[in-house]
Amino acid sequence: MRAGRLLSTLLLLQTRGRLTAQQLADELDVSVRTVYRDIEALSASGVPVYADRGPAGGYQLVDGYRTSLTGLTTDEAAALFLTGSGATAAHLGLGPTLEAARLKLLAALPQEQRSTAERIQERVHVDAPGWFRDPEAPSHLDAVTGALWEQRRIAVRYTKWDNTQVERTLEPLGLVLKGTAWYLVAHGRRRINGYRVSRVDAVTVLDEHFERPPGFDLRRYWLEWSDRLQQTLYSGGVATVRVGPRAAGMWWMLGPVAERALRETAGEPDADGWVRVVMPIESFEHARFDLGRFGPDVEVLEPAELRDLMRAQAEETLRRYCE
Structure with a gap:
């Protein structure tokens, strides 16, 4: 157990450079005191590890020291x-x-x-994208990627979710592939944010380099940002709907939030196989479009405003087919 942890400590220092005792403790899921003991053991065994004091200090290996031992099982x-x-x-x-x-x-x-x-x-073959969805290959991904590798600022023209266009000067910090869509994580005028690369309409790589924020963790940031985004998107309240057997079989089309609602809130089916589901919605308009694709296999019960919208949509559809 301890031998494996000592090897992990050595490889962390070798691949990441200087790390504080707290950072090592977080990575290895041990106490800071345990890290101190492990560093002493590494040093006693001949590994050239030393400590820098002060706020910017930490443990690191002597420059040029490498170990070929990987310990792969x-x-x-x-x-x-x-x-x-x-x-x-x-x-x-x-x-x-x-x-x-x-x-x-x-x-x-x-x-x-x-x-x-x-x-x-x-x-075993891993084919990550969902059915009938081609991976995005945004036209400006190459330019964004080049700026990311070289730590150069970019000037972009970007189309927001509401179709308004903005111009931004960004410092690229990372790229994330979410499903089939590429997202750029970048520092803007005031804060770090996520941008869908396919919505970048124009990009100019500037002859300006920047320093990455100390300790920036792309994975941790993405998890926090996507969680905030999801909470913002589903801020339109909740809807209570009856879901028929055919719609339940295709409920995955509405995404993971709707799937979770079906799994967690649906009670026992009635005599005809229908279940009642309470699900979060982005807005009445989004819900009208999403639920409308199931036709008569979904019935909105509440709220009344959404039920009225669904009724008006059904009446308009009927009128068009009766002309």
Whole structure:
């Protein structure tokens, strides 16, 4: 147990550079006191690790020190080959690089681990995008990616969700592939925000470099930002609807929030197989469009305003087909 933790500490320092005791404790899920003891053990075993004092201090390895020991287990090596088909790397211009790295890793593995990895590749394929959805390949992704690698500011013209256009000067901090859509995480005039790359209408890479915010964690930021976004989107209240068997079978079309509502709030089906669901909605207009696609297989019960909208939509549809 401790040997594995010492190895993890060594690899963290080797790959990330200087880290504080608290950062190491958070990564390894141990106490700061345990980190102190582990650092002492590494130093006593001959690993050239030292500490810098002060607010910007931390532990780091002597410049140039590297260890070739990776400690990959068979399962860990196999897991590295479950990273998809390479489409994500291809979008970023790294497709050939990823394939070359996989070949090198495969060749470097011991025979037992190599055999396991080859079986994984033969028998498991990861195809992340949902059915009938092509991955986005935004026209300006190359320019954004280049600026991200080089830490250069970009001037963009961006279309917001309400179709208004704005101009921004951004400092690219990361790219996130959410489902089939690429998002740019960037520092703007006042704060860090997320931008859908397909809504970037024009981009100019500026001859201005910037420094990344110290300690910025892309994964942590994205989880927090997407959670806030979801709460903002579903701020239109809730609707109570009756869902028929056919609509329930296609409920996934409304996304994970609606699916969770069906799973968590639906009671026992009535004699005809209908269930009552309480679901959050973005707005009456969004709900009218989303629920309207199910036709007579969904009935809105509450609120009254949304029920009236659904009735008016059904009457308008009937009028058009009767002309």
